[in-house]
Amino acid sequence: MKLATLKDGSRDGRLVVVSRDLSRAVAADNIAATMQFAIENWAAVKPKLEVLSGELNAGRMQGSFAFNPAEAMAPLPRAYQWLDGSAFLNHGKLMQKAFNLDPIDGADTTPLMYQGAGDDFLGGRDDIPLPSESLGIDFEGEFGVLVDEVPMGCPAEQAAAHIKLILQINDVSLRALAPREMKTGFGFIQAKSSSSFAAVAITPDELGDAWRDERVQLPLQLSWNSEWFGNPNGSEMNFSFAQLIAHAALTRKLGAGTLIGSGTLSNADLRAGSACIAERRAIEMIQQGAPQTGFMRFGDRVQMDVFGVDGQSLFGGIDQQIVAAC
Secondary structure, X not given: OEEEEEOOOOOOOEEEEEOOOOOEEEEOOOOOXXXXXXXXXXXXXXXXXXXXXXXXXXXXXXXXXXXXXHHEOOOOOOOOOEEEEOOOHHHHHHHXXXXXXXOOOOOOOOOOEEEEOOOOOEEOOOOXXXXXXXXXXXXXXXXXXXXXXXXXXXXHHHHHHHEEEEEEEEOOEEOOOHHHHHHHOOOOOOOEOOOEEOOEEEOHHHHHHHEEOOEEOOEOEEEXXXXXXXXXXXXHOXXXXXXXXXXXXXXXXXXXXXXXXXXXXXXXXXXXXXXXXXXXXXXXXXXXXXXXXXXEOOOOEEEEEOEOOOOOEOOOOEEEEEEEOO
């Protein structure tokens, strides 16, 4: 099943069910007006939403309409809690090698995670407004999951059952601001602007065999200004989403609608490219002694997408331009 939230002038948008090929949609108003309502009442609303999905995919749904990802907000336009991990250890190793940093104690056994701002997510086709090009503007290609309520102390073995939807993310980072915030030990505030989400959130079964061990076992295709940048595969995620959920829930419950990100995709085989500019710069430092690639400027575009075995976009993709904030 595939779900999206359409722009309707409200803060939380209008929940719709989207066809598997992303061509059609139907409003879910009579079942769940918003994504937050749906995730809070998942056991009750999921069977009804699945009926809509079945009828829509069979071409029997009256009242359906053409679906346009550009008209969508983030699937969950605002979240009570947004937690982003760093589950691909290769990314951290490259950064440590490039900048001669000491390894983080226990990083290979305990996931790194920060708590981000969930009140102002962007849709996957929305412009990214920022105040200055001097901030080191970077994209970060990630996957994420949306969970129902997770009890405190939930072990990883039980956490997988709480994953209801999978999402595709562009976690925008401002690299010029990050070093100071990391040194304080208090986490990111200014260095993380509003994160962006592809239009469609999907249930795990939509991935078929590509959803294994609570990982998206598919490549994320990235381009910058229409030039290939990378296609790292989510299979090399060192900590599964179940492990990330268990980590976040160790000392508190997670409210329904909590979003958890994987962190930047990164593969050991450098031929896969990168999912963020900072990693490419780190590789250039290791191989050439200095970074060769600059960060994004106003007018630049980033495109990200994930395709199924049939070549069809799974999440509706991300295609965003950096613009000057008014």
